[in-house]
Amino acid sequence: MGTFKIEGGHQLKGSIKPQGAKNEALQILCAVLLTDQKVTIHNIPDIVDVNKLIALLQKLGVKVASVGANAYSFQADDINLEYLESEQFKIDGGSLRGSIMIVGPLLARFGKGYIPKPGGDKIGRRRLDTHFEGFIRLGASFRYNREEHFYGVEAKQLTGTYMLLDEASVTGTANIVMAAVLAKGTTTIYNAACEPYLQQLCNMLIRMGAEIKGVGSNLLIIEGVEKLGGTTHTMLPDMIEIGSWIGLAAMTKSELTIKDVSWKDLGQIPNVFRKLGITVEQKGDDIHVPAHANGYKIQKFIDGSILTVADAPWPGFTPDLLSIVLVIATQAEGEVLVHQKMFESRLFFVDKLIDMGAKIILCDPHRATVIGHNFKSQLKATTMTSPDIRAGISLLIAALSAKGTSIIHNIEQIDRGYERIDERLRAIGAKIERI
Numbered sequence: 001m002g003t004f005k006i007e008g009g010h011q012l013k014g015s016i017k018p019q020g021a022k023n024e025a026l027q028i029l030c031a032v033l034l035t036d037q038k039v040t041i042h043n044i045p046d047i048v049d050v051n052k053l054i055a056l057l058q059k060l061g062v063k064v065a066s067v068g069a070n071a072y073s074f075q076a077d078d079i080n081l082e083y084l085e086s087e088q089f090k091i092d093g094g095s096l097r098g099s100i101m102i103v104g105p106l107l108a109r110f111g112k113g114y115i116p117k118p119g120g121d122k123i124g125r126r127r128l129d130t131h132f133e134g135f136i137r138l139g140a141s142f143r144y145n146r147e148e149h150f151y152g153v154e155a156k157q158l159t160g161t162y163m164l165l166d167e168a169s170v171t172g173t174a175n176i177v178m179a180a181v182l183a184k185g186t187t188t189i190y191n192a193a194c195e196p197y198l199q200q201l202c203n204m205l206i207r208m209g210a211e212i213k214g215v216g217s218n219l220l221i222i223e224g225v226e227k228l229g230g231t232t233h234t235m236l237p238d239m240i241e242i243g244s245w246i247g248l249a250a251m252t253k254s255e256l257t258i259k260d261v262s263w264k265d266l267g268q269i270p271n272v273f274r275k276l277g278i279t280v281e282q283k284g285d286d287i288h289v290p291a292h293a294n295g296y297k298i299q300k301f302i303d304g305s306i307l308t309v310a311d312a313p314w315p316g317f318t319p320d321l322l323s324i325v326l327v328i329a330t331q332a333e334g335e336v337l338v339h340q341k342m343f344e345s346r347l348f349f350v351d352k353l354i355d356m357g358a359k360i361i362l363c364d365p366h367r368a369t370v371i372g373h374n375f376k377s378q379l380k381a382t383t384m385t386s387p388d389i390r391a392g393i394s395l396l397i398a399a400l401s402a403k404g405t406s407i408i409h410n411i412e413q414i415d416r417g418y419e420r421i422d423e424r425l426r427a428i429g430a431k432i433e434r435i
């Protein structure tokens, strides 16, 4: 178990460039299975989950070559389907969430897709019904081995159809889209997720020869094609990292510039932080957060009632930033209700913040009320364990703002989604060590 030692209470300064988006990378990497041609991908984040997926693709027979910093080419022209039936695949496929998205491309191109129960954060129930119901609608047969938690779909030929997804699942939509692009006829997907991750995936598939209408909306119409070809793709900056750095700047009263953020793809993110009282300035395509020497004040709703920040499928606010909202609210002036609607076990980490002196009432597994200190009382350093990726980064931000030296264990959770985080934070003045 890896550990960070963090000396808190220091102001940071400078600029930080976000990595390529983790959740986009996991979709895009699976899409290379849809063609026997070469696909070159730039701005791939060097993080544990993405590297695990690349290793899995290699074991499947995909030829992977480094073509520069954070850039690789992939060629899936000699796929080894036997790996899918190996014991090793059960270990590899079960070690991250993103592996679930190899199923759609494999099913569409090779007639079968298998996957063990995927890993990822333990943040509540994470069902896969949307994925498999979609494949079944396209004509696949489905089986599930309950003892081994092993899923399988098979079909000689997928056939386009109309489907209304039971929920706007991000990875579910990606998986179904990747199956439908090679199905026979027209597939209409209503209640599709439309996060920038998915827009990027659809645009890449279109460049590979797919016919997709409605990109960016919750109604996708896909005309199946026989074959897809190669392309080049560049990942967007990671919007969750961008939100994390806005929070980090505010909590540590630091002036930070977040470089090349792709403002047009940030949706509600800048405004939600503004509602928390944080100044988020647009400078070209950068975000500038000035030092909040006098703190920041949470806004109220027009009628004077307490602000609620809740998650929702895009263009709603992403659930992956709610843990960060929660931690920065602990030092704001005012109160906020954080409502995590999607996941039922993502707020339990507030215990650790309460230990550090934060005023938080966990109302139920989905809702926490935070009463900010307005920097009148500093959080106290402590020893903690990171339960999941976003709680992990939130605890790290809390530790950087706290008085004294904190220890965070289980930092593998943070490394799964944040590239060389200790090194990058040290470059802006953070006192953080990997021990």
Ligand SMILES: CC(=O)N[C@H]1[C@@H](OP(=O)(O)OP(=O)(O)OC[C@H]2O[C@@H](n3ccc(=O)[nH]c3=O)[C@H](O)[C@@H]2O)O[C@H](CO)[C@@H](O)[C@@H]1O
Binding pocket: 023, 024, 026, 097, 098, 124, 125, 126, 127, 167, 168, 169, 170, 171, 172, 193, 313, 318, 319, 320, 341, 342, 343
């Ligand atoms: C690898 C990857 O891309 N992971 C992301 C992906 O996970 P993932 O694709 O696994 O998440 P889903 O979009 O399937 O669902 C997330 C949760 O929200 C619930 N739900 C979803 C949609 C909906 O309309 N109503 C509803 O209640 C689901 O039951 C589930 O509990 O999307 C999540 C939601 O943005 C993010 O937290 C994850 O970081």
Ligand SMILES: C=C(OP(=O)(O)O)C(=O)O
Binding pocket: 022, 023, 049, 096, 097, 098, 119, 120, 121, 320, 389, 390, 417
């Ligand atoms: C929940 C997340 O990731 P995953 O879906 O990979 O567990 C996340 O990125 O916040």
